[in-house]
């Protein structure tokens with residue numbers, strides 16, 4: 403028997419606190435840093451984001467994922483006992499040891515599942531789907547829970563107006579199940595690529611084993627994200643476009659065959675530039691960056707969840723997920739819903 407994989411359930415969840423651009427501008431102004439709603443909306447498309455409350459056990463990364471996963475399971479008509487594998491994509495785990503996947507496994511009570519974290523930064527969810535698809539196609543796994551979830555708040559430099567405006571917290575989950583290879587409704591292809599030479603455009607200088615934290619490094623904010631926005635912008639537009647073309651061509655399809663485009667939500671101007679290059683209409687692009695900012699590994703599953711639950715994405719439609727992230731990492735998944 404030849405197998406394929408299929409997304410059968412999707413879910414999302416966000417922390418309670420909404421931080422509008424005005425709220426953020428007020429907080430920065432108190433520190434003598436100037437920004438405003440108009441600049442942020444014009445340069446990024448972001449109007450507000452959700453921020454997890456530090457110390458709130460309901461708003462840790464794995465706790466947000468618990469709610470998203472429960473919603474995805476409900477949609478798929480599955481229970482925790484059906485899960486064979488948990489792939490938790492995040493660059494902001496609850497703790498390094500144990501992983502967020504382990505925390506989620508015990509919170510869910512998914513006793514049969516083996517679980518691990520994947521860190522491909524913003525590309526993590528797509529990497530997770532590709533790994534789940536491979537395990538399922540080789541017959542080793544029947545049902546996989548793939549999470550893309552972040553609590554970036556502690557990694558954001560809230561004194562850097564060039565980056566802190568972008569990020570938000572949130573969680574998305576997908577149930578990926580075995581189906582027959584002949585099923586037209588399946589994951590059609592997955593595409594992954596990494597270029598580690600571009601590490602410097604987005605990185606956290608300290609806090610890993612190569613540069614353990616000291617009080618001095620924390621004082622210097624070396625435990626927060628350092629970003630070269632303009633450099634990332636250019637690479638992102640090119641790679642998102644290239645990966646979309648590759649994914650479609652691999653399947654003998656053209657852009658006219660695509661029903662929904664789900665790009666990583668890092669900046670609305672990046673998304674618009676890619677849609678223009680692909681000659682794809684913006685009303686068929688799933689966008690949630692206006693309300694959530696860049697939630698890293700969570701952007702694609704949360705945007706998809708909203709659209710599926712709103713009845714936009716319908717059975718049999720062709721959906722392209724297309725991402726880039728720190729590393730740099732890139733990836734795409736083409737699926738027939």
Ligand SMILES: CC(C)(COP(=O)(O)OP(=O)(O)OC[C@H]1O[C@@H](n2cnc3c(N)ncnc32)[C@H](O)[C@@H]1OP(=O)(O)O)[C@@H](O)C(=O)NCCC(=O)NCCS
Nearest residue numbers: 437438441445524563564567631632634635668669727728
């Ligand atoms: C970060 C980003 C929004 C900056 O937008 P930009 O148009 O490139 O803006 P610049 O950095 O060139 O800054 C333009 C001006 O606005 C200022 N500025 C920067 N942030 C500002 C803010 N929050 N409010 C007001 N002004 C700001 C800059 O100081 C600069 O002023 P100057 O011309 O007097 O020097 C944009 O480059 C971006 O989104 N890049 C991609 C980042 C990304 O995808 N990261 C995640 C990867 S997964």
